[in-house]
Amino acid sequence: MDYHDCVSAFPYWHTHTGYEIGAVLGNVNAAIEIKSCQEECPRHLRGLKAFGEEHPNARLIIVSLDVAPRTFNNAEVMPATHFLQELWNHKIY
Numbered sequence: 001m002d003y004h005d006c007v008s009a010f011p012y013w014h015t016h017t018g019y020e021i022g023a024v025l026g027n028v029n030a031a032i033e034i035k036s037c038q039e040e041c042p043r044h045l046r047g048l049k050a051f052g053e054e055h056p057n058a059r060l061i062i063v064s065l066d067v068a069p070r071t072f073n074n075a076e077v078m079p080a081t082h083f084l085q086e087l088w089n090h091k092i093y
Contacts, residue, residue: 029093
């Protein structure tokens with residue numbers, strides 16, 4: 001799928017217990033959680049962790065105001081501008 005031509009909204013994911021993910025890309029290729037913080041904390045990972053248990057091959061990504069890409073408890077943390085570049089260049093999935 002080429003997101004440049006996408007006309008529908010990105011689907012989100014949630015459980016009956018209240019965990020959710022902001023967006024799911026591709027055929028469950030990547031789960032995206034968007035946070036307006038500069039430093040993530042463990043509670044930001046709850047939805048991603050639940051998603052990863054159901055979809056172990058998916059990339060788990062937190063998009064934030066962080067200054068540099070890094071890994072945090074098995075999730076990729078990407079600054080918003082870095083994420084958008086990767087998405088535009090078809091490198092997210």
